[in-house]
Amino acid sequence: MRKAFFVVLVAIAAVAGALGATVGAATQGGIQIVAAENFWGSIAAQLGGKHVHVTSVITSPATDPHDYEPTAADARTIAGAQMVVENGVGYDPWAQKLIDANPVHGRIVLNVGGLVGGKPGGNPHRWYSPADVQQVIGAIVRDYSKLDSKNSRYFQQQRAAFETRGLAQYKQLIATIKRKYTGVPVGASESIFALLSPALGLKLLTPPSFLRAISEGAEPSAADKTTVDSQIAHRKIKVWVFNSQNSTPDVKRLTDAARKKGIPVTTITETLTPASATFQQWQAEQLRTLAAALHRATGR
16 A cells, blocks of 8 residues: 555656646636545535536545545646645545645645544544535635635625525425424434434434444444444334445444334435435435435334
């Protein structure tokens, strides 16, 4: 892995020399934006419209962003970026390494974790927090206006359209679930859902240490396993939410147990699914399936 990353760094240096060390104004094709992950890339593209060109590094639902190894092509892409959006909070450390290996004057780096106050070792899945998404929207538009001030008004118009029309169904589903199902106890396979459940008013019973262990690829403690087993066996949770992109043997066992107990199971993913979906299409579909599961479980 170290050898592969060294090759990438060499490629960056070569590209940086060819491009020069300063980021200028927006190019003819628009501001060149690179997003480490496609969920942020989707938002960035919609906010920038015709005046930006967004490239997302991680786009495949089969790719685990935690363990991603960047390629020479990724190095070239970031080397030419006028703005980079990375998630931070330990989720995509490879992105910061590529940025640090090619310091370019004038480039804007938006670290989402830093923006929203994420702490080292904290939950990195900030795109599942509606409040954090709102902060990112504001930051992206501000940064676009810094890079391309003559189109500042256009970017504000894009923001207004995105917030009122683009995110309308997403916001409506969140509000509906909160109104109908506040206080309903649920379980989850990992920490992705821990940032969404409070916004929905749901009571997440799964121990935080279990959620974190699964998310980080660690072994949950025996006590946590016993707790989650008991919550399912005694139907203390009404719905089980699992990340299908991180289905460990423990998660598979628990998901099967929930189904056998008649507990509705709903699926979420870390990245856009399908990859061609927009952020809001993806999130709205997941919220609809969650609402359907809650309806089956409660009759509401």
